[in-house]
Structures are given as structure tokens and as C-alpha cells.
Amino acid sequence: MSDPSHHSLIEDTQGIAFGVCMAAVGTHVLTHMGFVAGQTVGVAALLSYATGWPFPALYFAVSLPFLWLGWRRMGPRFALKTFIAVAALSLATALLPRWLEFERINPAFAAILFGALFGIAALAVVRHGGSFGGLSILWLLVQDRTGFQAGYAQLIFDALLFAVAALFLDWHVLGWSFLGAVVFNLFLALNHRRDRYIAT
Amino acid sequence: MTGTARHTLIEDAQGLAYGATMAAVAIVLLTHLGLVTGQTAGLAVLISYATGWTFGVVFFVINIPFYYLGYRKMGLAFTVKTFVAVASLSGLTLWLPGYFAFGAVNPWMGAVIFGLMSGSALLALFRHGASLGGIGILGLILQDRFGWRAGWVQLGFDVILFSVALTILEPASVAVSFLGAVVVNLVIAINHRRDRYIAT
Numbered sequence: 461m462s463d464p465s466h467h468s469l470i471e472d473t474q475g476i477a478f479g480v481c482m483a484a485v486g487t488h489v490l491t492h493m494g495f496v497a498g499q500t501v502g503v504a505a506l507l508s509y510a511t512g513w514p515f516p517a518l519y520f521a522v523s524l525p526f527l528w529l530g531w532r533r534m535g536p537r538f539a540l541k542t543f544i545a546v547a548a549l550s551l552a553t554a555l556l557p558r559w560l561e562f563e564r565i566n567p568a569f570a571a572i573l574f575g576a577l578f579g580i581a582a583l584a585v586v587r588h589g590g591s592f593g594g595l596s597i598l599w600l601l602v603q604d605r606t607g608f609q610a611g612y613a614q615l616i617f618d619a620l621l622f623a624v625a626a627l628f629l630d631w632h633v634l635g636w637s638f639l640g641a642v643v644f645n646l647f648l649a650l651n652h653r654r655d656r657y658i659a660t
Numbered sequence: 661m662t663g664t665a666r667h668t669l670i671e672d673a674q675g676l677a678y679g680a681t682m683a684a685v686a687i688v689l690l691t692h693l694g695l696v697t698g699q700t701a702g703l704a705v706l707i708s709y710a711t712g713w714t715f716g717v718v719f720f721v722i723n724i725p726f727y728y729l730g731y732r733k734m735g736l737a738f739t740v741k742t743f744v745a746v747a748s749l750s751g752l753t754l755w756l757p758g759y760f761a762f763g764a765v766n767p768w769m770g771a772v773i774f775g776l777m778s779g780s781a782l783l784a785l786f787r788h789g790a791s792l793g794g795i796g797i798l799g800l801i802l803q804d805r806f807g808w809r810a811g812w813v814q815l816g817f818d819v820i821l822f823s824v825a826l827t828i829l830e831p832a833s834v835a836v837s838f839l840g841a842v843v844v845n846l847v848i849a850i851n852h853r854r855d856r857y858i859a860t
Contacts (some may be wrong), residue, residue, distance in 0.1 A: 464855035474850055481776050560770065561763035569759045573685065576678055580780055650674055655664040656859040 464546060467588060475588035476545055479581040483592060484552035486577030491515055492562055493570045495637040496616055496625045498574025498618035500593030507624055516554035522544060526594015533601055540600045541590030549592060588658050667788060667859055675788030676745050682781035683792060684752035686774045690714060692762045693770045695837040696825045698818030700793035710828055720750040726794035733801050741790035767836045775843025782848055788855050815845050
């Protein structure tokens with residue numbers, strides 16, 4: 461068995477590949493239902509519904525500027541892994557609908573499924589030293605500069621995002637999107653524990 | 661934050677809920693494509709195809725004899741958690757088709773997604789002190805007793821199961837199923853590490 465405290469290149473590769481595949485299925489559920497979400501994926505979904513432009517291109521474009529911030533705040537390895545995760549997820553969300561279609565999904569189940577899929581995906585990618593986008597890095601940098609807690613900045617941003625979404629979306633859709641965001645955040649809050657998963 | 665070494669009841673409950681839900685979606689995908697898999701679930705799928713009985717019922721019944729083995733070798737908590745996981749998976753696969761159905765799915769893509777979903781489901785169940793039934797229990801006992809990786813033991817069982825599947829299914833379906841089983845076992849073999857995820 462390999463070193464318990466450090467992932468090998470193959471281990472990181474399978475972790476990020478797993479995360480990208482699960483996130484792609486999760487995003488497919490999200491856009492199939494017309495739901496929004498928080499953070500970078502949510503911004504891209506909302507822009508996509510508002511403009512009609514394809515989600516994969518918007519997600520890639522929204523994430524790109526933050527890679528430089530990621531490099532500065534978290535180092536080149538994190539920035540490279542995040543770039544790979546973001547580029548692969550953009551590609552996967554563009555291709556997956558050709559190979560996998562849903563016939564029907566109950567909205568409540570879709571919200572739970574999105575939260576679980578995106579939660580496990582984010583957990584895997586973060587445990588393997590990457591991320592799915594830039595906004596969380598921005599909040600960390602704001603915290604560094606001003607001392608304003610990153611968690612609160614993230615929450616305020618998501619609240620604004622959902623407020624804007626309320627202008628476009630039916631309130632049912634907004635409610636189910638909110639449920640998905642709650643499942644996702646609870647999943648990460650309960651399971652993202654560096655004291656329990658000790659490898660880096 | 662809760663203590664590092666032990667999961668709380670809530671943490672175990674969400675781990676089991678994640679595992680049962682993800683495994684149920686994976687089984688819905690698997691049977692949608694008419695594929696088989698390994699382990700106890702694979703045996704149940706195969707019997708289900710051969711007899712026309714529902715997977716959820718067959719899977720629940722097959723697991724009954726293994727609870728005694730699980731109780732003797734792994735203790736009460738493990739046995740109760742495994743029963744909850746097995747009953748939840750059985751129930752979800754009976755309930756889910758009314759709320760969730762796949763449309764057209766490329767079989768190779770479907771097999772990979774099945775493998776990733778059920779691999780992460782099993783990983784979550786193992787890390788929270790549960791399993792999905794008989795062969796998993798056997799694999800865990802052998803891992804703890806002899807240090808054999810549970811992934812390899814399961815692969816041995818799968819070989820026998822797949823030989824039988826060849827007499828029921830088209831060779832092409834068995835080949836696609838094989839890809840899915842390889843993905844499941846790789847996810848477990850690479851990631852089931854008690855030296856990295858240290859909480860119990």
C-alpha cells in the first residue's frame with residue numbers, strides 16, 4: 461500500500477476523475493430540471509437560463525479568472541488540479557447528455573440527488589487537493605485582506621444569487637433548488653473533515 | 661465539530677442514507693441496461709433476471725442468512741447498520757421507479773457511472789461501519805483477518821458470478837457488465853484505507 465499521508469499521482473487522478481464524473485451527472489440533473497445552485501456552478505446555470513448560452517462554456521468562462529487567484533492563494537498544484545477539474549467538468553457536461561438521458565425525475569428526488577452527487581464530487585476533489593471553481597477562493601482572499609469570514613461571504617453571495625434567480629424562475633423551481641443547496645452544504649459540512657480523512 | 665475518532669449517530673445516519681440512495685440509483689441504472697454486477701447485489705440481479713422476481717425482494721431475502729455471520733464476526737452495531745442499509749436499498753429500488761427513470765443510456769457510459777456510484781456507496785457504508793450484505797461481510801472479515809484487500813476477494817466471487825451470467829445474458833451485456841464491476845472494485849481497492857479515513 462502507498463504512503464498513508466500522501467496521495468500518489470494515480471490516486472489523485474482517480475479521485476479527481478471520480479469527482480468530475482459525479483459532478484457531471486449532478487449538473488445534468490440540475491440543468492435537466494432547470495434548477496439553480498450556489499457558487500460557480502449556480503452562476504453558470506443562472507447565466508445559461510437567462511441568455512440561452514450553453515452551460516459548459518459559461519461554467520468554464522466563469523471559473524477561468526479565479527484560477528490565477530487560486531494559484532496566488534493556494535499554490536500551483538491546487539491551481540493546476542482545479543484547472544483540470546474545471547476543464548474536465550466543462551467537457552463532461554457538454555458530452556454527457558448525448559450518452560445519458562432521464563425519462564422522468566420527481567423534483568424533490570432530483571434536488572436530493574443533485575445535492576448528494578455534487579456533495580460527493582466536491583468532497584473527492586477537495587480531498588485530492590483541487591476544487592470546482594473560483595468563487596470560494598475569492599472569499600478566502602477577501603478574508604485574508606479584510607478579515608471578513610469566508611463562510612459568511614459565501615452565504616451572502618448565495619442568498620443574492622437565489623434572489624436574482626427569483627426574478628427568472630418559478631417559485632417551485634426555486635424551492636427545490638434551495639433543497640438541493642441545503643443537501644449539498646449539509647453533506648460537505650458533515651463530511652469535509654481534515655482530521656478524519658488525513659491524506660493530502 | 662464532533663470528536664475525530666468516532667462518528668455520531670447523525671453522521672452514521674447520513675453516511676448510510678448516502679450509501680443506500682446512491683446504491684439504489686446505481687441498481688436502477690444497472691437493471692435499466694439489463695446488466696449484472698458482482699457481490700450479493702449481483703447475485704440478486706441475476707436471480708431477478710432468471711425468475712422475473714423483483715430485485716428488491718430477492719436482495720432482501722438473500723441477505724437474511726448473512727446477518728448471523730455478520731453478528732458473530734463483526735458485532736451488533738455492524739449487523740444492525742447492515743440490516744438498515746440492505747432494507748433501505750431494497751425499499752428504495754421498489755419505490756424509486758415511480759419517481760425516477762432513465763431514458764436512453766449508452767451502455768458503456770452507464771456501466772462506468774454505475775461503477776462509480778456503487779463504489780462510492782459501498783465506501784461510505786464501509787467507513788460508517790456497515791455493508792451491503794453477505795459477500796461484503798465475507799470480504800471485510802478476510803481483510804481484517806488476513807489483510808487481504810476486500811476488493812480482491814470480491815473480484816474472485818464476481819468471476820464465478822459472471823461465468824453463470826454468460827449462460828443467461830448476451831456476451832456483449834456481460835462484457836459491459838464486466839467493465840462496471842471492474843470500476844466498482846477499483847474504487848474500493850484504491851480508496852478503502854483505514855489508515856487514511858481514521859474515524860469509525
